[in-house]
Structure formats: structure tokens, C-alpha cells
Amino acid sequence: MFEWIVQNLGTIIVATVLIAVIALIIVCRIRAKKRGESSCGCKCSECGSCTACHNKNKVDKS
Numbered sequence: 001m002f003e004w005i006v007q008n009l010g011t012i013i014v015a016t017v018l019i020a021v022i023a024l025i026i027v028c029r030i031r032a033k034k035r036g037e038s039s040c041g042c043k044c045s046e047c048g049s050c051t052a053c054h055n056k057n058k059v060d061k062s
Contacts, residue, residue, distance in 0.1 A: 005012070
């Protein structure tokens with residue numbers, strides 16, 4: 001078992017880093033969604049096509 005881990009150490013490290021990065025991205029998107037930010041990160045009041053990607057009731061008209 002230990003020999004297998006040593007032989008595949010590079011793959012294990014890369015996979016662990018990728019899983020951590022993906023988990024961080026998911027956590028950041030969930031937090032942004034809870035704060036009410038849009039998924040595109042833009043200000044919808046300045047966007048010409050804001051009605052195409054957001055409900056009209058949720059669009060900030062300030």
C-alpha cells in the first residue's frame with residue numbers, strides 16, 4: 001500500500017489541489033448568491049440586457 005502511494009504521489013497531490021480549488025470556487029459562489037450578487041458579477045442597472053438574465057422583479061433600477 002505504501003509503495004502504491006509513493007508511486008502515485010504526484011497524481012494524489014494534483015488531485016487534492018484540484019478538489020480544493022473546485023471546493024473554494026463553489027463556496028465563493030454560494031456566499032455571493034447569499035449576498036444577492038449576480039452570477040456574472042456585473043451591475044445589472046448598467047446592463048442593457050439585464051432582463052434577459054434576471055427576473056424583472058429582482059433588477060435593481062437605481
